[in-house]
Amino acid sequence: MNVGERDELIFKIYMTYKRDYGEALFGEIIDSVSFDGEEFGSLPEGFDLRSMLRMDDFALDRLASSLGINKAPTGAKADVYINGEGVSLKSLAAAPAALVNHTARPGFEFACANANTSIDLLDDIVEDYWDKRIQGIITEDTRISDINCPFRNYKEYLRPILEYFLFEGTGSKLSDFPADYIIEFNNPLNESTYRLLTKEDAVNDVWPKLIFSLRSKKGMPRDYNLNTYRGKNAASIARWVRYHSGDYRGALHIRATK
Secondary structure, X not given: OOHHHHHHHHHHHHXXXXXXXXXXXXXXXXXXXXXXXXXXXXXXOOOOHHHHHHOOHHHHHHHHHHOOOOOOOOOOOOOEEEOOEEEEEEEOOOOOOOOEEEEOHHHHHHHHHHOOOOOHHHHHHHXXXXXXXXXXXXXXXXXXXXXXXXXXXXXXXXXXXXXXXHHOEOOOOEOOOOOOEEEEEOOOOOHHHOEEEOHHHXXXXXXXXXXXXXXXXXXXXXXXXXXXXXXXOHHHHHHHOEEEOOEEEOEEEEEEOO
């Protein structure tokens, strides 16, 4: 497993320990640590938390499984529920995950509808992206930190869309396991490295680090051709597509640097 997956398991096991000993997290006593309505089991009495740092992946996974702890399923926004609230975990020791994986325009239509936001302005921003990219003013990856970034001046418009993707769902469905807040950390056993982020905090925190790209292949219909594709949502997909650098590109990808 990768660093982020290990840290996620260690965090969850640590929370069960704190629950069992009536300890608090961010000032609130923990009385429940669960997922999908199933409360996690208890650690053996006298368990040494730091022993987890010496465990190989197999031993750590076996310990977690014995407590009913597993990696959150694909599509889940919450990794664990603490006192009934969904928590998305972000290990800063791991590579940053994409906020929005390659998603064509219909996926953003779905997201905007669920975020109670019109897609019209996003269409204009994407149009500006293509104008600047074709002119060579920007490259495929455009960073918020770049003065020419087409997305740079639209933080408040994009806020509910980003919140949706961070906490509520994807471009195809609402998550069965939405998150209420994010906890990020450098060390899952060191609470001094923890930060709790609300929806508003999360967008404010990630905004300066964002990179936007319009890409091909992933997120696009297989063997897509603008002139011949007549499949589902053809007209919507075509709104964002341009033939550039030898391929049809129209799936918006949003990620963050560290």
